[in-house]
Amino acid sequence: YMGDSKMKSSTVVLLSLSVLVLSLFCSLHLTSPSPIMVGGKTQAKPVPEDLAIKFSELRPKLEAQHGTVETFEPISMKTQVVAGTNYFVKIKLGADQYAHAKIWGKLDRTFELTSVEMGKGLQDEL
Numbered sequence: 001y002m003g004d005s006k007m008k009s010s011t012v013v014l015l016s017l018s019v020l021v022l023s024l025f026c027s028l029h030l031t032s033p034s035p036i037m038v039g040g041k042t043q044a045k046p047v048p049e050d051l052a053i054k055f056s057e058l059r060p061k062l063e064a065q066h067g068t069v070e071t072f073e074p075i076s077m078k079t080q081v082v083a084g085t086n087y088f089v090k091i092k093l094g095a096d097q098y099a100h101a102k103i104w105g106k107l108d109r110t111f112e113l114t115s116v117e118m119g120k121g122l123q124d125e126l
Helices: 002-031 049-056 059-066
Strands: 073-082 084-094 097-105 111-120
Touching (some): 059 097, 059 111
Antiparallel strands (some): 073 084, 084 097, 097 111
């Protein structure tokens, strides 16, 4: 039964290593400055200029669905990591007129307007 003790010994080592790795992961996750839950949304933040330009390319699709808008200015966003990235974007459409758009940033670096909620205000939460 020499093989049984070697098997028990390797099982104990494997379990110990698993506990160590899990402990390390948990301590890093809990001490990181801004932990992001997988699948969770980030806090709202301003839209970087490069993304604002990309999002503005979706204006014709929004106007085809909802009519012509005075302006199209992405002002704030939240993100969610999925198979790519979902961008939840507040867009200024005119004086005191806003929309909330969900834009899917695909893995091939293209963007798709997936939904739009019209009639939003500046203070409405994304």
